[in-house]
Amino acid sequence: MLYFLGNCQMDFLGRELETAGYPCTYRVLASPFTYNSSPGVIPEELAAMDAKFGLEKFYHDRKLSHQFQMITPDDPRPQLIVMNLFHENSPLFVHGSDKYIFFVNPAAWEDQPEFEVWMKDNCGVVQAKPGSYLKRYREMLGHLRERFPKVPIVVVSRLSHYPAFGPDPYSYLDVWSDIWRTARPVLRSWESEIDDLTVVELDHIFAGIWSKSEKKIEAHCPFLKFELTEENNTITGLHASRDVEHIGSMWSVLAGKIEQFLKEGRIDYSEDEVVPDEWLRPWQPEKFPEDKLIEMLSSGANYQCARAIGSFFLDLGKDYTELLAKTAEFTPVCHNTLHMIRTYARIWPNPVLAHWCQAHRNAAAQFTANGPIYTQEYLEKIDEMERMVLG
Structure with a gap:
């Protein structure tokens, strides 16, 4: 079984490989915090609350098994684990005495007042330190390697925020706009620190796609997000940012790289898959x-x-x-x-x-x-x- 763990990018990738005939399972994750706080084990008290109050609809598909196990003891043995730098959900709660961390939508409190009482008596809100994401992600990979010492792990990076991808490239991982310039050597260090771990660089993948198609970011990432500024019910300002996370042409090419890894144990990049100089120029x-x-x-x-x-x-x-x-x-x-x-x-x-x-x-x-x-x-x-x- 091939496991794809993270956010919707892994869903898209898993679907491509499933179409190619590989058995695939996708799991959406909440935060490295959750797995690191109780690696491979769902906290008993939280599991009891989940069973008692029927909380599954308040996890936004991030079941407790996804948050604390990712791959359960009852799941088919993994042949390969593929993960991306997924964005984190909020709010995250920490149990005061047992210190495990979990995500649940606070709307559960309105539905189950008794659960609200338990949470307010026993839990607080977690505030992540800015810039700590990669450190926490690395810790999560270490725990995962301990559970699955012989299973290859592939980590899919994120697309860098080059100037040509304007206006203001946007990532659902909030800290990425601040850390993308320094992330590459950190991700590369994981390959030497963790056995049988390979990093796939999306910059190379997208560069190859770019070289064979229209060289305008709008052709690949047309979706914009907006923040409006208003005064007295009058719009006085607009800020636009480009969603560079959902690139439809990416997944079939990336699936080809994963298939190469399954067959050859490595991932190669072609001469076309090199970041072009034009990405460093201002967006037009x-x-x-x-x-x-x-x-x-x-x-x-x-x-x-x-x-x-x-x-x-x-x-x-x-x-x-x-x-x-x-x-x-x-x-x-x-x-x-x-x-x-x-x-x-x-x-x-x-x-x-x-x-x-x-x-x-x-x-x-x-x-x-x-x-x-x-x-x-x-x-x-x-x-x-x-x-x-x-x-």
Whole structure:
């Protein structure tokens, strides 16, 4: 069994290898803190609380077995363990006397008041020291190696935040923007300190993809996140950052590297997989004529649509809402794209967007691949947006 441990990047990678015929299991993790505090063992008292109050829905898929074991004694023996530098959940709680650390959504307190009493009597909140992530991750790898001394471990790094990936490259691992410049030698040291551990550098993987495709970051990472500044219900500022964590073209190439490792015990990089000098240059915004925007919005392709919407924010003196309304039936269901449209609607609360909301609501209701909770939350955001633009 191949185990993929971390966040959604490992899910994407595992799916690629499963398609290639390998048996794969994905586990989403909460924090290195949890495993380090009780390596391989679920604390008895916490397990009892979990069983008594039925808390599983409050872990956001990060079950106690994921938090404290990752791979349980009852699971199939691992052939390979692949992990990434996953982001941490919050809040994290520490048991006052036993010192184990765990994640649970505090919404569990409203559902189970008795559990709230137990937590407030016995637990406090953990505050991680800034910059301690890699040290805690290294400790976690050491514990994992002790449990599985003969199983190869592959650690997948994160994409560096090069200037060409602007505006302001964004990672879900909060500290990455501060540590990416110094992380590489730290990760490399793990290979010499821990037996049979290999680090895969995403910079090399993405450089190879870049060399064979359009050399614009928007073509690979079209999703933007925004923070608005408001005064007296008036928007006075906007900060945009680019999501460089979800790169659709990455996973098949990375899966090929893992397959090479399974067959040959090593990972090689080609001459094309070298970081290009252009990544060190400042990001250059792109702008499209209206006919090209309509073509992109009508394509039905998620990346094309998001790329077009992202360009709206480079010309905030003009309202492009009409283009969304004209192409509403083609907008893909995607929470990242929806976030961008919601932000644009706050800047330009045009009632015409209500037509887009009505058309997209129908598409979202029929999209069930991500489960009922995803669909419900997605529809609620559309409803909220429609109310906003209609005043």
